[in-house]
Amino acid sequence: MRLYHHPLSTNARRAVMTAVHLGVPVSLVTVDLAKGEQRQPPFLKLNPNHKVPVLDDDGFVLWESHAIMQYLCDTAPRQTVYPAANRARADVNRWLFWCAQHFGPAVELLNWEHWIKELLGLGGPDPAEIGRGEGLIRELAGILDAHLAGRDWICGDALSLADLSIAAPLADTERARLPVTALGNLQRWFARMRGLDAWKKTAPA
Numbered sequence: 511m512r513l514y515h516h517p518l519s520t521n522a523r524r525a526v527m528t529a530v531h532l533g534v535p536v537s538l539v540t541v542d543l544a545k546g547e548q549r550q551p552p553f554l555k556l557n558p559n560h561k562v563p564v565l566d567d568d569g570f571v572l573w574e575s576h577a578i579m580q581y582l583c584d585t586a587p588r589q590t591v592y593p594a595a596n597r598a599r600a601d602v603n604r605w606l607f608w609c610a611q612h613f614g615p616a617v618e619l620l621n622w623e624h625w626i627k628e629l630l631g632l633g634g635p636d637p638a639e640i641g642r643g644e645g646l647i648r649e650l651a652g653i654l655d656a657h658l659a660g661r662d663w664i665c666g667d668a669l670s671l672a673d674l675s676i677a678a679p680l681a682d683t684e685r686a687r688l689p690v691t692a693l694g695n696l697q698r699w700f701a702r703m704r705g706l707d708a709w710k711k712t713a714p715a
């Protein structure tokens with residue numbers, strides 16, 4: 511399997527972390543986002559949305575990081591991070607959708623305003639957008655922090671795709687200046703995530 515990624519893409523990192531955690535062998539292919547390789551015809555044929563990650567499993571091409579995480583689990587019969595039981599799986603799915611729909615995009619907004627925009631020569635930060643992003647993160651990270659009170663993991667009593675998904679964008683805490691550092695439950699859980707092999711092995715060089 512080939513997994514197209516970029517080392518600084520936390521959307522790609524959640525898919526790469528899943529592969530590493532499961533021990534599913536993937537060859538990583540770096541897409542040079544700064545040079546716009548994702549908008550060139552060869553990559554657009556794989557993903558018309560011009561985004562990483564993309565998985566190519568012997569010609570079966572899959573985009574969207576959460577779909578890739580779930581697919582990787584389905585190829586690993588003894589995996590434990592995506593439970594089979596209906597309610598346990600629904601609980602994990604709930605957090606994956608929460609991350610895809612709410613948390614991830616709010617982090618992306620602050621990444622964009624604080625450094626990506628400038629890197630691409632598209633101007634400086636917009637204070638109104640920063641205020642909006644910070645408001646979203648305060649609310650969402652507050653919900654996660656409250657949920658993590660007295661828990662080691664987001665779902666049940668073991669690591670799941672929910673943890674891998676939501677930890678990934680937190681790698682940008684400093685660069686995106688996420689207002690999360692005072693949230694004790696969240697920080698304790700995030701320290702646990704940073705201790706995982708899958709986290710350490712996927713850290714950008």
Ligand SMILES: N[C@@H](CCC(=O)N[C@@H](CS)C(=O)NCC(=O)O)C(=O)O
Pocket residue numbers: 518519520521522543548559560561562563573574575576
């Ligand atoms: N919802 C997508 C988001 C992917 C995404 O936004 N990828 C970014 C990097 S973090 C990207 O490739 N951006 C390049 C572009 O939009 O041109 C997923 O979860 O896979």
